Amino acid sequence: MGQGKFITLEGTEGVGKTTNLELIRDEVAGAGHSVVTTREPGGTPLAEEIRELLLAVREEPVSETTELLLMFAARAQHVATVIRPALEAGQWVVCDRFTDATYAYQGGGRGLDAEVIHTLENIVQCGLQPDLTIFLDVSVETAARRIAERNHDRFEREQVAFFERVRTAYLERAANHPRIRVVDASVELDQVQGNLRELLAQFLSESS
Numbered sequence: 001m002g003q004g005k006f007i008t009l010e011g012t013e014g015v016g017k018t019t020n021l022e023l024i025r026d027e028v029a030g031a032g033h034s035v036v037t038t039r040e041p042g043g044t045p046l047a048e049e050i051r052e053l054l055l056a057v058r059e060e061p062v063s064e065t066t067e068l069l070l071m072f073a074a075r076a077q078h079v080a081t082v083i084r085p086a087l088e089a090g091q092w093v094v095c096d097r098f099t100d101a102t103y104a105y106q107g108g109g110r111g112l113d114a115e116v117i118h119t120l121e122n123i124v125q126c127g128l129q130p131d132l133t134i135f136l137d138v139s140v141e142t143a144a145r146r147i148a149e150r151n152h153d154r155f156e157r158e159q160v161a162f163f164e165r166v167r168t169a170y171l172e173r174a175a176n177h178p179r180i181r182v183v184d185a186s187v188e189l190d191q192v193q194g195n196l197r198e199l200l201a202q203f204l205s206e207s208s
Contacts, residue, residue, distance in 0.1 A: 004090050005132070006093050008133045015143060015185045024094050038093065044077050044082055075125075098133070133181070135182050
């Protein structure tokens with residue numbers, strides 16, 4: 001059995017990642033592949049505990065470096081116990097966010113040095129990269145309207161300028177990494193999903 005493929009789904013809150021992750025899973029499974037769906041931060045019991053630490057609203061300020069190291073601590077566990085074993089077993093992995101999110105949120109949003117992130121990426125992933133990354137893109141204003149009624153976590157409480165930097169970082173990465181495909185998520189859901197199906201059909205064909 002050959003190596004499985006690794007697909008990641010990226011975007012800020014309010015872009016419809018949960019709904020579209022299900023579509024990606026169904027399209028991949030429909031093509032005859034065994035699929036594992038997971039998320040970051042999280043994906044294992046230990047990594048989910050770290051996720052809770054990262055998202056909790058607290059009085060104590062969380063330093064940018066602490067946040068970055070916790071992200072990669074969760075990722076190290078996730079890669080070692082879920083992602084890499086599944087890929088080596090020939091399964092396809094579909095993940096809600098991965099390291100592109102760290103470059104966008106902690107790099108773009110927080111202003112941390114990309115070289116520091118790159119060093120941690122090399123330590124934790126040992127060369128592991130997604131085969132395809134789909135970035136669901138909407139304006140910051142549209143995303144804010146979509147999540148207005150939620151009980152916001154620590155990241156969702158950030159200011160507009162933070163999310164503008166995050167979006168810019170995502171788009172810059174997409175411009176420099178051909179595996180990242182940008183999908184306009186501001187249109188109606190059926191149009192978004194039609195575009196996703198076309199993209200996935202091409203990727204599945206190329207991967208067969």
